[in-house]
Amino acid sequence: MRITANQDRCVGAGQCVLVDPEAFDQNDADGTVIVLRPNPGTEPEIARAREAVNVCPGRTLALVEES
Numbered sequence: 181m182r183i184t185a186n187q188d189r190c191v192g193a194g195q196c197v198l199v200d201p202e203a204f205d206q207n208d209a210d211g212t213v214i215v216l217r218p219n220p221g222t223e224p225e226i227a228r229a230r231e232a233v234n235v236c237p238g239r240t241l242a243l244v245e246e247s
């Protein structure tokens with residue numbers, strides 16, 4: 181699984197950081213998302229990644245299967 185982030189859509193709301201501060205951070209300058217852990221491996225990591233995708237108000241994040 182891989183987390184993708186479309187920076188153009190990020191509104192800097194920080195909901196992803198609240199869900200999983202080990203996986204997401206925000207750019208100091210403009211608040212846009214920084215993906216710290218783009219490849220969640222364990223079930224809890226994947227579950228939190230899914231939650232972050234769901235709560236993101238900008239529809240910035242996606243969780244995609246790696247081929």
Ligand code: SF4
Nearest residue numbers: 190191193194196236
């Ligand atoms: S929740 Fe979405 S819009 Fe907000 S900082 Fe994270 S990626 Fe950006």
